[in-house]
Amino acid sequence: MTELLSVLRIIGTLFVALLIFNFVILIHEWGHFLAARWRGLKVEKFQIWMGKPIWKRTWNGVQYGLGSIPIGGFVALPQMAPMEAIEGPTDEKAERLPPVKPIDKIIVAFAGPLFSGLLALAFAFLVMWAGKPQHPSEVTTVIGYVKEDSPAAKSGLLIGDKILKIDGREVTGFSGGYGGVTWSIISSERNPIDFLVERPGVAAPVEVKVDAPVGQGKEAEEWAQKSWWTHLVGRPPFRRVGIAPAVDTVVKKVFPNSPAELAGLKPGDRIIGIDGKKLLTATPIFELAEKRENQPILLEVKRGEQTMSLTMVPAKPLPGTDGKPLPDGLDKPHPGLALGLADERTILVHPNPFKLVYGMASNTVSTLRGLLVPSSGVKLAYMSGPVGIMNLYYNILQGEHPILFLFYISVMLNIGLAIFNLLPLPVLDGGHITMGFLEMIRGRAASLRVMEVLQTACVLLLLGFVCFVTVKDIGGWSSGGPVKEPEIKFAPPSAAPAPN
Structure with missing residues (x-):
């Protein structure tokens, strides 16, 4: 029964994450739809997700549908640049429809990112109202x-x-x-x-x-x-x-027979000094333990209001059970303890919504810029696609304060969607805007044949990108979600080697 409830919870969480993701796409495409209706363009299809529709219905001359490939969505507008490579064949060719002014094409193309930006701002106001959980150490x-x-x-x-x-x-x-x-x-x-x-x-x-x-x-x-x-x-x-930041840490766990236990450390202790040097965080104890096997380390420890000196002698843990190797890094001398935050309580911060949106936009722009600059540490492999975004939403829904973090992450997602779609690639909104301005300057639209070639090439490029990041997203699943604490075992004191 417990396993069934766990499976149902996972399915329910994925369903909610899917709804949120589709809502973001829906609002973006709705911007194109409303702008097209306002400017008098022919709207043929309104579809969430790509590919052949698994559900469709025609209402007031517009086919509404849900695609079979869970990536993006589109509004089919035959009078814009040809998009049959993505949207499928249209019922009416652009040549048989009245021409559209370049300014109308620009307005319709810009409406999608505009609506995504407005949705990001709406979520930012929700963050300001409801608050974002934050630990002071952050x-x-x-x-x-x-x-x-x-x-x-x-x-x-x-x-x-x-x-x-x-x-x-x-x-x-x-x-x-x-x-x-x-x-x-x-x-x-x-x-x-x-x-x-x-x-x-x-x-x-x-x-x-x-x-x-x-x-x-x-x-x-x-x-x-x-x-x-x-x-x-x-x-x-x-x-x-x-x-690493200065974080107030305490001993959360002491493993049996470990050097920490033999030294007298207890859960709740604060390690405030090592070998006479004051610490702002206890993290260095692990690095020092690796280099000081069987050699004493003098610890200054605060327990409640009392300060004391303890001596710890690092040792290697026992080999893993059933012949399994220990996790990476745990096959070296170790203090035999786990650290955690001294105060795990979070506070609710209420950021200015306009500053929050600006910060998210700046982060997205710096990421895109970093991809183009070889000296930057930003790499294409760090990007995520639909699978990664769904995984992010899933982990948020499984954690603490899910609704509050959903509001915050949705600001980032919508800003990213808006800016990404403004890139001047033919298949994106930015490409339509660029072609609209070029048409205004040249006085005539680009050749339909040329546009079809550019659109197809760009579709293949984007599909390749989606496949690349999806492989990375799936490969990163193992590192997502809660991490199970490894079991570390030490030899009893009588069997432990004596210090040098």
Whole structure:
């Protein structure tokens, strides 16, 4: 019975995600439909999804339908550029219909992105009204950890530095898109990357240039060694410099017989120092443990109001059961504990809707620009298609505060849909707008034969792109959703090796 309820929940969640995704497409196409009716164009079909319709009905001379391929949608307008490669054959050829003014073509083409933008703004007002869940740690720009031998460490970034700007743009937190530290590093078009930081004890902001070339570093080298199948279905590592935010963490779990348990650590403890050095986050304990097998590490620990010193000796976990190897990274010396946020409560923030839309639009534009600039860390493999978007909605609906996050993500989706469709490719709205302006300048429309060739070529290009990102989206399913905590086992104290 429990399994049946679980399956029904998954089906229900996917159905809701599908409805939301189709609603976004419906509003976009509705913009074209209303504009075409307003400007007097012949509307032949209004269809959600591509391909042969699995359902259709004609009403007031317009065929409404649901396609068989769950990608996009269209409004068939024979007087616009020929779109038979996507929309199927039309009942009336453009030659037999009265000509349409270029300005009307531009208005009709622009109406779709306009309606998507207005829907994004509507969702942004919902976000302002209902709020977006956010943990205080998401908005810090203070560096709490600098990985040893990383580009950040070699370039002089320090724990405690507060990042003010990256490449001249202000940052507002580590996570998120435009304005986030992580995204600013990925999308940077420069090398070295310019950091402007506020450093404790230094009056004026300090400029630090971090040398982090795209496609270099330990993670990039490890990616290059992976199999062709991993390269086909997986995504390459993001560009990183080796920093993490200052986050108040506590010990959430101590594994039996582990070095942490033998040292006396307990759940709820805060590790505030290692070997006499103060910490802003306890993350470095894992990196240090890998290098200090069977060697004592002095920990400064806060337990409630009490501060104490404990000594921990890292050790390797036992091999996996049934001959299965341990997860990557757990076959090395380990402290035998799990960390978590000290305060997992979230607050509701109510962002300005216009600033939210502007930020999302800036993020989309910087992504598209990054794809064209070789020095940027943005890659085509990072993009997602319909499957990835559906997976995103599914995970949101399975998590906490699903409705609030749906509002927020829907702002991003609609802004992305609007800007993507404004690209000047013949099959997109931007292509129709471009052809409309060219027709105004030239005084005549482009050859129908030329347009058919361009449209077909663009359709094949877009289908290739959708197939490419769909393979990546499906390959990334294994990393989505909640991650099961690995079981780590250690030898009993009597069998553990003695410290050096």
